[in-house]
Amino acid sequence: MIFPKRHDSSKLRSVINPYILISIAVKNLLSKKLRTFLTMTGIVIGVGAVVFLVSLALGLHGVVNQQVLGSKSVNTIDVTTPNSNAILLDDSNVNKVSQFGHVKIVAPAYILAGEINYLNSQTDTVVYGTNNEYITLSALKFVAGAHKLTAANDAIVNTALLSLIGVSNSKSSLHRSLTVSTNVTKANGGHTTIISKLNIVGVVNTGSGAEIYMNSAPYSAAEAAQYGQLKVEADNRGNVPTLRHQIEGLGLTTSSPLDTLDQINKIFAIFTYVVIGFGGIGMVIAVLGMFNTLTISLLERTSEIGLMITLGARKADVQRLLIFEALVLSIVGGIGGLVVASLIGGIINITLTHLAGSRGVSGTIHAFSVSPLLVIATIALTIVVGWLVALYPSRRAARINPIDALKQE
């Protein structure tokens, strides 16, 4: 007879190896294939519904943010004056703003009403007398030509202006000359008319009315009373509120893309909770199915649990077996739900991108967005749910009296 020496308890781990327990849990689940498949399908649908809807909320949030903000920096603050007679947006105030902490760029612009003369046509326009920093911070959508003003008489116009003066092709407008005349109120209260002959170097499609961007030099030279707007870039997003507060302390008015962003975030936070609620209904049904499966499986296996205890299983071993069974169901089901929801979302994204492409909209559309955070949150959720669902059956299992349980067979 080849038998080992009797075991020395001090050399053995105190409980059954968890890998063995997991393998028994998996075998128990596989021994009832149809039941396990149906329960797991329920979890796939429940988790899939939550992930699908949340990824839709996140995707739409992203799409809306992209549309609203475009390439604008969220660190930019637009500064205007609420009352141009009482508080002036002049060099004195611009200097004060530049000296505040956390200011990276201060870019002022004269914003004036003007008139364009091009060949025989005339049209009214908004004139921005400014610099390249202001143009950069404005995040204009360029469609042709240069993105900045180089020479003193360079100008960037928008497509709305071109169509008003009868130029349909943006590219053909480049290097054409036009004349801009503006009435300027001077710092001393007088008025003057400035006429500039400009050369179109760039075209943007921002804005619905006619707009032209030119150098501010002629207006500075004419000692124009004040700027129309100031763009201030903070060194980082976190300092924007403080900086705004300081600027508003000068009596000036500020606005920031963060205002819009905050509102969008608030709306989408509510939307996300609503969709989690809808998806949650499926999840609740799946959880009830899982609870039912575990409870029935426990009732069917009462004598098996009794046998395990008779053979030396501890309460913790029995509890863990049930918990592992629940975790295998919930984690595999959860991953299945993630995969299914991601696949469907991905297919819809590709379809939308194709449809949009065929209608002339470029870029990829991410109507569904499965972020790494969503994946981690989903897996964490399935672990918590699996554990919670197993709590009652596992405690019940641990209380089984092995003698009574074996009589049930």
Added chain:
Amino acid sequence: MSDNPPERNRNILISVNKLNKTFATKSGPVDVLFDNSFTVHENSFAIIFGPSGSGKTTLLNVLSALEPPTSGTVEIANQDIYRLNADQRAHFRAQTIGIVHQTDYWIKSLDVLENVALPLYLTGDNKAHALKQAQHSLEEVGMAEFSRTQPTVLSGGQQQKVSMARALVANPTLILADEPTGNLDSKNGQMIMDLLLKCQRELKQTIILVTHNIEYLPLSDTQLYIMDGRITETKRGQKMPEEILKSLTTQISELTAMEKEK
């Protein structure tokens, strides 16, 4: 047994002292075991016998560390087992006691080999070692070829042999067998008895057998006759008390009468 030293020369393995067991039922307390004391020596063969309902299975459950007594102590291998908590008793069972039931119980999702390995798993053994030992144990009972079979598809005799393999796998000091031959034909019954005797003689294990079958009595070193919850202990070489012999004679004549009626 002739090739074993006399029982009195061996150490005491089990010492039961003033054991009482009372069950609380809806109709009041029911006393099942009264004030019983006895000993079983190491490497001996003990038989618990007596009429149905006399308390045999309750006594076996108490000895299995599964049923705490109402009063009294049970020492196995110098360990007062009911001073241990439930988890410690479970560990003690896994290491010290091999149990063979009358009916075969299995973890149905596991094959024969893993069912046999289960007691080793429960002591924290690693899978590879446990399966290797389980295979050895199956070889001992002549069931190695069925290791990858589901236990429930085996015949009663084969299942009982696998059950023996499971009881032996952790090389326990003590094997408790509750009417292991009760559901078997005489050939399979004899085979299980041979296995139990082999465990005692070759593996030096202590066997406690619960049986109705009085023809096994000559095999035993200790006979524990139980009647209405009271145990009478008779060691090999001692004369069995008259009232037990009388009761056995009555049982035999009743059985003979029943056979004649058939």
